[in-house]
Amino acid sequence: MSDAELVVRSTRVITPEGTRAASVAVSAGRITAVLPYDAAVPEGARLEDFGDHVLLPGLVDTHVHVNDPGRTEWEGFWTATRAAAAGGITTLVDMPLNSLPPTTTVQHLRTKQQVAAAKAHIDVGFWGGALPDNVKDLRPLHDAGVFGFKAFLSPSGVDEYPHLEQDRLARSLEEIAGFDGLLIVHAEDPRHLDAAPQQGGPRYADFLASRPRNAEDSAIAGLIALAKRHHARVHVLHLSSSDALPLIAAAKAEGVRITVETCPHYLTLTAEEVPDGASEFKCCPPIREAANQDLLWQALADGTIDCVVTDHSPSTADLKTDDFATAWGGISGLQLSLAAVWTEARRRGHGLEDVVGWMSTRTARLVGLDARKGAIAPGHDADFAVLAPDETFTVDPAALQHRNRVTAYAGRTLHGVVKSTWLRGERIVADGEFTEPKGRLLTRPR
Secondary structure (H helix, E strand, O other): OOOOOEEEEEEEEEEOOEEEEEEEEEEOOEEEEEEEOOOOOOOOOEEEEOOOOEEEEOEEEEEEOOOOOOOOOOOOHHHHHHHHHHOOEEEEEEOOOOOOOOOOOHHHHHHHHHHHHOOOOOEEEEOEEOOOOOHHHHHHHHHHOOOOEEEEOOOOOOOOOOOOOHHHHHHHHHHHHHOOOEEEEEOOOHHHHHHOOOOOOOOHHHHHHHOOHHHHHHHHHHHHHHHHHHOOEEEEOOOOOHHHHHHHHHHHHOOOOEEEEEOHHHHHOOHHHOOOOOHHHOOOOOOOOHHHHHHHHHHHHHOOOOEEOOOEOOOOHHHOOOOOOOOOOOEOOHHHHHHHHHHHHHHOOOOHHHHHHHHHHHHHHHOOOOOOOOOOOOOOEOOEEEEEEEEEEEOOHHHOOOOOOOOOOOOOEEEEEEEEEEEOOEEEEEOOEEOOOOOOEOOOOO
């Protein structure tokens, strides 16, 4: 620790070996040592003592729609990364839609990187997109550093990002498997969606009926079969249907290379509590019933579900009409995700170590960043969140950093106040005060 420039100290530091009192030495933005709490501070090093607040690794959110460029009135890199930092997130991976252009060619990736470079308050990486007509672009995007490729199996909601029919899905997956890339999938079968009742209007029950569980279950079963055939890596996005869990567990037991995420809104909100006309709760797949939610939590506990990400998908407030059929489907959750998950996790008997595993360690592993993100360990980036886990706050939309302050969590009292967030050993937000952007653009490790 003799070369440390900074030492951060807490009586509760979450490390890969567990939670303990420790001093963490930092040099040149990296953790150099995790030492006993009372270790001597080297001459010239700055000490930050967080007392009994919990020091945890900055969260890694691998499912964020920043929408910049092209739909920056919905969200942008400046506002999204500020919201993320305020919530203890230090790394995000941006989805290839709903920006214009979508990230489906190397040229489009470069456009997005240029826009993000000066605005990112945290580190940012990028997913590429798999469309019906861009198989030729997948390998070049992989070589350019995207973390994988997103495909929709049902309509995406934006015309410039069409979904993949089964033959195109198979062709894209075969190509991606050829270079051992990762395909991430919005898994809803359009045949089941088309067969479901489509009534529209303000009743949440009608919207829920329009996105049945069997749409997810069928799509996931088909994806598993293709992954087995091509020995491909696949990842199921935003799982909401607990009925699919036995399929996933069996596939994992067979050695299928499949991982699965769910989202804070599926873990903390229930269909029974969604008011009619309240489209701030609309997302696809939808928020389901409380009994379904219980099974998602069980699957997190046993490892069937690997990780928790926000699927932050905002829009302007005018698109959140009271008709669930036509309202934009997406929930804004970047700033609140840690507190929302921690509030429900503690109620169900889980600890902060579990939350860190789901929202930092495993998400970093998903995108291959686990050698430098997702843990307080030597060699990792000095990315931290300082959390007061027992303090509460009531969600006030006006206090959010999101560009459009529409939230399904309005008025809820949540546990866990982020006191400060650190990126590579520099405090980037504390008590609502932000530094200038210090984030870097990330590419897939080679």
